Amino acid sequence: MSAPDVSVVIPVYNEEAGLAALFARLYPALDALGVSFEVVFVNDGSRDRSAALLREQFLRRPEVTRVVLFNGNFGQHMAIMAGFEVSRGQRIVTLDADLQNPPEEIARLLAAMDLGHDYVGTIRQARRDSWFRRHASRAMNRLRHRITRIRITDQGCMLRAYSRGIVDAINACREVKTFIPALAYTFASNPVEIEVRHEARAAGETKYPLYKLIRLNFDLVTGFSVVPLEVFSLAGFAISLASLAFVVFLAIRRLVVGPEAEGLFTLFGIAFFLIGMTLFGIGLLGEYVGRIYQQVRQRPRYVVQAVLEQARSPGAAEETAVLLK
Numbered sequence: 001m002s003a004p005d006v007s008v009v010i011p012v013y014n015e016e017a018g019l020a021a022l023f024a025r026l027y028p029a030l031d032a033l034g035v036s037f038e039v040v041f042v043n044d045g046s047r048d049r050s051a052a053l054l055r056e057q058f059l060r061r062p063e064v065t066r067v068v069l070f071n072g073n074f075g076q077h078m079a080i081m082a083g084f085e086v087s088r089g090q091r092i093v094t095l096d097a098d099l100q101n102p103p104e105e106i107a108r109l110l111a112a113m114d115l116g117h118d119y120v121g122t123i124r125q126a127r128r129d130s131w132f133r134r135h136a137s138r139a140m141n142r143l144r145h146r147i148t149r150i151r152i153t154d155q156g157c158m159l160r161a162y163s164r165g166i167v168d169a170i171n172a173c174r175e176v177k178t179f180i181p182a183l184a185y186t187f188a189s190n191p192v193e194i195e196v197r198h199e200a201r202a203a204g205e206t207k208y209p210l211y212k213l214i215r216l217n218f219d220l221v222t223g224f225s226v227v228p229l230e231v232f233s234l235a236g237f238a239i240s241l242a243s244l245a246f247v248v249f250l251a252i253r254r255l256v257v258g259p260e261a262e263g264l265f266t267l268f269g270i271a272f273f274l275i276g277m278t279l280f281g282i283g284l285l286g287e288y289v290g291r292i293y294q295q296v297r298q299r300p301r302y303v304v305q306a307v308l309e310q311a312r313s314p315g316a317a318e319e320t321a322v323l324l325k
Contacts, residue, residue, distance in 0.1 A: 007089030011079035045073035101159035118163040119188035124198035
């Protein structure tokens with residue numbers, strides 16, 4: 001295949017129930033664009049029949065379909081990184097496989113890129129998520145913006161478009177853990193955000209429960225800023241000064257009033273507060289040290305079992321076994 005104008009990268013993990021609906025809407029939407037395109041599916045170690053369905057779709061339209069098969073589950077962002085590495089389009093669009101981001105909205109992202117934007121983020125209109133998920137997401141967005149100064153209104157929306165230059169810059173980064181939309185924003189010279197429709201999940205269940213969302217935000221904050229460490233250092237300095245002043249006060253009070261036991265529980269409360277602050281600081285420092293530890297081991301970020309793509313000879317298809325890091 002020659003280099004297409006648009007590459008659509010779609011990570012897939014246990015999406016057997018919704019893939020047929022995705023195929024039925026995705027390919028007509030891309031055909032209607034009137035530009036050359038390719039669809040890069042990345043199977044992230046699915047335990048259901050997702051890989052088999054992707055293989056069948058590849059055989060139906062091998063000229064525009066490529067499938068990357070992981071040999072295990074490495075996470076959504078690593079799946080996108082693998083899709084970026086094999087994509088060949090001048091513009092790359094990422095899309096969820098659950099149809100919460102309608103494929104028909106891809107045309108709007110490409111139209112924004114036609115205006116000269118090299119990064120197009122999206123904001124979901126009338127989100128179909130739970131009340132808790134919507135408000136927790138907004139709170140984390142505000143916190144993340146204050147810490148990293150990266151302006152992403154809706155960090156949970158996967159539907160985004162990137163220029164070839166930004167994707168090449170992302171591919172050149174060898175970070176073990178990263179948050180792709182934020183990383184792309186740091187490389188963009190003319191970013192923009194547009195509103196897109198949001199639909200309820202077509203089938204299956206969410207792959208981001210509360211714990212994974214918390215982990216994702218820890219990765220985002222520690223991967224793009226040292227502000228938490230600076231804030232904790234300042235807080236520790238302020239608490240140390242306050243503690244010193246309180247000790248001096250207690251020493252003077254003991255000399256003036258004499259020994260007393262009434263303030264024992266106050267001292268316990270202060271001690272527990274300081275211990276809690278210390279433990280939190282150790283955990284925060286551990287997040288940064290953990291990132292360093294994972295990075296210096298230099299293990300492959302993901303392992304590709306095979307790539308399904310059309311052979312160079314017309315009308316043929318091939319399966320290539322490769323290892324990507």
